């Protein structure tokens with residue numbers, strides 16, 4: 001999915017399909033197209049000179065008289081500027097040049113074509129402002145999204161071009177208020193101004209536009225309170241990431257068809273109004289990251305369409321509402337980051353539609369009882385409980401069963417006990433994160449039987465013993481064909497980053513294939529069979545007590561991006577074969593007892609000396625020269641007492657450090673945790 005996915009509605013314009021007409025190109029139009037082609041810095045595929053009839057060229061459609069009516073050249077990587085002469089194609093009905101590298105100002109003459117119905121110049125690099133004079137009497141769809149346009153929002157558009165149905169101006173730098181003459185664009189069905197600098201309030205006349213179904217204003221500077229009195233047809237309304245303040249008005253009866261309502265990341269406070277808690281049309285309600293208060297009082301007899309409820313990161317109080325299973329279609333719930341207390345209610349045993357549940361950073365207790373209840377939810381695939389429990393024992397009851405579970409994320413709860421046997425039955429599990437707890441004992445070999453695992457994070461616990469060899473057999477980490485994304489059927493948010501590029505926010509966090517066993521007390525050698533994990537992207541074994549040498553076979557980790565073996569007791573040389581790892585961007589073996597010469601070449605030329613420090617016997621170009629090392633070693637033999645030594649139990653700092661899942665809203669970048677653990681040292 002991409003930014004345009006946000007703005008898409010299916011609208012059939014009733015344009016007749018052009019027949020294969022074999023017409024001969026109008027000579028004037030032919031000249032215009034040749035001039036257009038010559039103006040491009042790149043050649044246009046399929047516009048070779050072997051046919052002089054431009055009606056035969058790729059992306060060109062002519063009418064029976066040979067006049068060009070469609071010019072469709074999207075995704076051709078065309079570089080250049082558009083000349084005003086294109087407007088001489090005065091019969092043009094469709095102009096689609098989306099997804100190229102076109103730059104410069106928009107040619108103003110293009111905005112005066114009498115027959116133009118579709119103008120799509122999205123995803124280019126146009127700059128400048130919206131043309132000051134527009135007369136597109138036939139226009140139905142105008143898409144200028146994802147460019148660098150600035151200035152006022154489509155001024156004057158609705159004076160001459162009132163028939164426009166879809167107006168997409170998202171991901172630009174348009175500023176100022178929504179212009180009052182939009183009132184006259186009475187055919188508007190879809191307005192998208194996402195990710196601009198729109199200010200002012202949302203004018204009430206927008207809601208009155210008789211045909212407007214989708215209004216998307218996310219990531220702007222819109223202020224004020226929401227207000228509406230007359231019935232509106234809106235189906236989709238997104239004002240997320242703005243500066244809307246005040247209470248959510250009790251006005252949802254004026255939106256009888258509203259299905260998607262998102263207002264996350266504003267300054268909303270107060271309670272959720274009754275008209276929203278009783279809306280029969282809402283399917284997705286996304287109000288996370290506001291200051292809403294009170295208890296969560298959904299009326300499930302009324303909210304019969306509700307599928308997705310996201311009220312995370314607000315100030316709700318009380319217990320987890322026990323009536324939620326009565327909402328007939330509710331599948332996905334995120335109530336994390338609220339001060340919800342108690343345990344998962346017994347009623348959840350009958351929650352058949354529940355598929356995704358996130359309650360991270362709540363204030364729950366009784367993890368045993370809670371898991372006991374949730375195991376009865378037949379469709380539960382994702383369970384996120386990070387930071388929600390405090391210092392309880394992880395249940396060891398081997399009868400616990402989660403047949404559908406694909407994602408289990410319970411970090412940061414100071415859970416005690418051993419890694420439980422009931423995990424053995426989770427054959428669909430792809431992601432297991434039990435990091436930052438106080439689990440002890442060995443890593444059980446059965447984890448290697450969990451055939452779907454692609455992400456295993458057991459870091460920051462008190463685990464000891466050897467790393468079971470079975471972990472090197474995990475099929476999900478061995479086969480390169482396993483997909484990396486955990487796809488949740490969730491909305492995607494996007495906003496512009498500082499560098500002008502668009503970031504995509506998603507509930508479907510990207511978990512790169514990972515094995516993270518760092519910050520434990522693991523002993524023994526690193527088995528050469530780790531080299532079999534060809535799908536592994538991140539291998540983190542730092543801060544353990546691993547000994548022996550670094551196996552040559554790690555050079556077979558063909559997908560690996562990050563290897564951290566620092567702060568162990570490894571000896572021997574760094575295998576030269578590791579320079580073959582072309583994707584490796586992070587590598588550390590600091591603070592071991594390695595000797596010999598640091599391999600050079602390949603990615604190794606990009607690693608700084610800090611990744612090798614703390615190995616007195618190691619030398620290389622940019623660390624120390626090899627003679628100095630020999631001198632140093634001699635000196636150290638007498639001073640060995642002064643060396644840093646590991647001390648007993650680490651100090652647990654609790655929440656905060658390295659904790660990512662408190663907010664499930666994440667940018668789609670690899671999640672590489674890099675926490676300094678100086679507390680293991682004196």
Ligand SMILES: *[C@@H]1O[C@H](CO)[C@@H](O)[C@H](O)[C@H]1NC(C)=O
Pocket residue numbers: 020021022
């Ligand atoms: C156009 O030409 C193609 C072959 O080049 C032919 O099959 C088709 O019938 C022609 N159409 C018309 C309307 O002449």
Ligand SMILES: *[C@@H]1O[C@H](CO)[C@@H](O)[C@H](O)[C@H]1NC(C)=O
Pocket residue numbers: 026027028
């Ligand atoms: C080309 O344009 C000229 C000037 O507008 C016009 O006189 C002429 O008829 C046009 N030719 C064709 C083939 O349309």
Ligand SMILES: *[C@@H]1O[C@H](CO)[C@@H](O)[C@H](O)[C@H]1NC(C)=O
Pocket residue numbers: 046048050051056057
């Ligand atoms: C132009 O000629 C090339 C090579 O002869 C051929 O492959 C291509 O299909 C021709 N293009 C058109 C539009 O006729």
Ligand SMILES: *[C@@H]1O[C@H](CO)[C@@H](O)[C@H](O)[C@H]1NC(C)=O
Pocket residue numbers: 074075096097098118119120141143
């Ligand atoms: C323009 O072309 C692209 C790629 O073919 C397509 O995805 C897009 O829908 C087109 N735009 C319009 C308005 O039809």
Ligand SMILES: *[C@@H]1O[C@H](CO)[C@@H](O)[C@H](O)[C@H]1NC(C)=O
Pocket residue numbers: 112132133134135155156157159160
């Ligand atoms: C409306 O169209 C006329 C005729 O093309 C043009 O002169 C005028 O500038 C247009 N008005 C706006 C506001 O674009």
Ligand SMILES: *[C@@H]1O[C@H](CO)[C@@H](O)[C@H](O)[C@H]1NC(C)=O
Pocket residue numbers: 180181182183184
């Ligand atoms: C809407 O159009 C009417 C009639 O053309 C005009 O009188 C009115 O001023 C327009 N409204 C705005 C806000 O431009």
Ligand SMILES: *[C@@H]1O[C@H](CO)[C@@H](O)[C@H](O)[C@H]1NC(C)=O
Pocket residue numbers: 231232233256257
């Ligand atoms: C809501 O949808 C129904 C059916 O799709 C339609 O008849 C009605 O006009 C829409 N608008 C309002 C305000 O109810």
Ligand SMILES: *[C@@H]1O[C@H](CO)[C@@H](O)[C@H](O)[C@H]1NC(C)=O
Pocket residue numbers: 265266267289663665
């Ligand atoms: C939460 O909302 C604030 C504005 O109210 C915004 O600055 C911040 O980025 C939002 N946080 C997230 C994680 O979206």
Ligand SMILES: *[C@@H]1O[C@H](CO)[C@@H](O)[C@H](O)[C@H]1NC(C)=O
Pocket residue numbers: 278299300301302
């Ligand atoms: C809940 O919804 C039902 C059905 O619409 C309605 O009869 C009932 O009064 C509502 N309860 C509350 C407390 O609003």
Ligand SMILES: *[C@@H]1O[C@H](CO)[C@@H](O)[C@H](O)[C@H]1NC(C)=O
Pocket residue numbers: 317318339341363
């Ligand atoms: C959460 O609520 C409980 C009881 O409702 C209260 O004792 C506690 O102080 C609250 N915690 C926070 C962080 O507000």
Ligand SMILES: *[C@@H]1O[C@H](CO)[C@@H](O)[C@H](O)[C@H]1NC(C)=O
Pocket residue numbers: 352353354378379
């Ligand atoms: C449970 O999941 C199955 C398969 O995805 C689906 O067909 C079924 O409708 C779901 N049950 C409920 C109650 O949603």
Ligand SMILES: *[C@@H]1O[C@H](CO)[C@@H](O)[C@H](O)[C@H]1NC(C)=O
Pocket residue numbers: 569571572593595
């Ligand atoms: C480092 O390795 C050497 C042998 O290569 C051994 O003699 C020495 O004791 C080791 N040092 C530590 C701190 O383990």
